[in-house]
């Protein structure tokens with residue numbers, strides 16, 4: 072009797088240990104990275120195609136000597152949705168910080184044109200709009216399901232008919248004369264950990280993101296910095312999406328304040344334009360002719376206070392002066408200011424190199440895309456960073472990739 076009970080106990084213990092091992096194996100299996108498998112693929116591909124690689128350079132038409140650099144925030148809230156301040160205050164604040172363009176993007180609400188809202192003073196002598204140089208970009212944050220920031224259009228999603236990102240983009244892209252352009256806001260909110268991208272049952276997995284970008288040409292970008300740096304793995308999601316889509320379907324990196332009252336001037340987009348018009352801005356956004364910068368978790372207000380001047384913070388942000396590409400040799404050369412290092416990222420977020428110069432033909436990691444991040448550290452503290460848009464690396468030459476519109 073006693074022996075039997077002992078046997079049963081041993082059996083039970085063994086069974087539960089086995090069960091635990093099985094469960095752990097399953098969990099680890101789900102989350103394991105396929106890095107080793109893809110590494111082989113990269114090396115094979117690079118070795119075979121080394122001499123046949125083409126670089127798709129979003130900045131190739133830029134005349135660096137004459138182009139203007141224009142500061143923009145493409146995501147902001149006022150008290151017309153859940154922001155703290157009035158539209159007038161928000162506009163004045165961005166004007167003060169030297170922004171050339173601002174999109175007010177309420178939740179499912181259009182605050183545009185700015186002058187149409189009762190609590191925004193109309194242009195008048197001595198009023199807010201005297202000397203206002205910040206230009207308005209029509210905007211809206213379509214906020215059911217995955218948030219989508221909508222620009223250049225007064226489109227507003229229907230509260231019942233457009234329930235998810237796909238519905239909203241289908242309707243938004245067709246609205247008006249199709250002038251709307253869109254980007255996905257804070258993907259990190261919908262993907263609790265980058266490994267969730269590989270889970271088939273997860274609604275916002277890699278298949279979802281890739282499908283959205285393939286199906287909607289009007290979806291031009293993805294937020295990689297939101298507010299300060301609210302969702303740290305936004306960039307990891309971004310790199311996974313690029314790894315699937317590049318070089319033929321670029322997705323541009325966007326840093327935006329998503330300001331609700333506490334994040335004025337933490338992030339910006341620097342658009343390269345010959346003339347600062349709304350049409351030119353839209354084209355620049357489509358073709359990735361811009362940089363995205365962020366102070367991340369560093370509070371830039373400190374820099375303004377130190378200098379006693381609003382906007383003094385911008386002197387600490389890495390700024391790109393020119394990018395030279397030599398197709399014959401394969402060199403990409405970035406000339407910039409206010410930075411301490413440049414980090415090159417490629418397939419699946421892997422680091423491909425450091426410094427201003429990289430060779431996309433000879434670099435053994437470079438696969439499908441290369442993108443540069445310029446960082447500025449002072450005494451070991453990361454103050455600000457600037458993201459250069461991804462260069463596509465392809466095995467045959469095609470110009471179609473950016474001419475969707």
Ligand SMILES: [Zn+2]
Pocket residue numbers: 146147148212256329
């Ligand atoms: Zn928002």
